[in-house]
Amino acid sequence: xxxxxxxxxxxxxxxxxxxxxxxxxxxxxxxxxxxxxxxxxxxxxxxxxxxxxxxxxxxxxxxxxxxxxxxxxxxxxxxxxxxxxxxxxxxxxxxxxxxxxxxxxxxxxxxxxxxxxxxxxxxxxxxxxxxxxxxx
Numbered sequence: 036x037x038x039x040x041x042x043x044x045x046x047x048x049x050x051x052x053x054x055x056x057x058x059x060x061x062x063x064x065x066x067x068x069x070x071x072x073x074x075x076x077x078x079x080x081x082x083x084x085x086x087x088x089x090x091x092x093x094x095x096x097x098x099x100x101x102x103x104x105x106x107x108x109x110x111x112x113x114x115x116x117x118x119x120x121x122x123x124x125x126x127x128x129x130x131x132x133x134x135x136x137x138x139x140x141x142x143x144x145x146x147x148x149x150x151x152x153x154x155x156x157x158x159x160x161x162x163x164x165x166x167x168x169x170x171x
Contacts, residue, residue, distance in 0.1 A: 045076030046156045053153070054143075060150050061143040063093075065135040067110045074111045074142060081149045088113050089145075094138025096123040106137045113142070 036044070048069065054061035060081075062073045077083060090113050094103050100121055108115045121138070 041076065042080055042156075043160065045073065045080065046153065046160055048073060048076070049153055050157045050160070055154065058147040058150065059143050059145040060153060061141065063139055063141040065137075065139040067106075067137070067140075070107070070140050070142065071110050074113075077144070077149075081146075081152070083144065085113075086117070087144060087146075089117055089119055089143050091119040091141045091143075092121040092138045093141065094121060094123065094135070096125055098136065098138060103137045107140045111140065111142055 049060075049062065052062055052064050052069070053073075054063075060077065062070070062077075064070050064073070088111075090107060090111060092100070092103055092107060094100070100123075103121070104115050104118055107113075108118070
């Protein structure tokens with residue numbers, strides 16, 4: 036994947052699963068490959084102070100928190116000391132039957148400037164893809 040393709044893929048991923056409000060860059064997903072991609076993309080294209088990255092996990096209360104934190108720490112390359120207290124959900128079999136073994140990972144970075152830059156790229160991507168296709 037070229038650098039440009041990597042940048043655009045990250046913008047598209049953020050457009051789908053990233054937060055568009057507030058004053059921070061925030062991305063949530065239960066798929067470790069997508070979370071890993073986001074973390075790599077964000078570090079590649081933005082000046083990141085690693086000590087300001089934060090993670091919060093959302094997982095069912097009967098799952099092992101320590102194992103989930105260890106798993107996501109490796110996926111994100113973010114030390115566990117930078118994890119906030121996890122949200123523990125009570126399992127409700129009437130709502131859903133499938134569960135994510137490691138929970139859902141929410142990565143955030145407080146930076147209004149980075150969020151504005153990402154939103155600008157998202158707007159640019161939408162603008163370019165909404166232009167009429169010209170023949171040959």
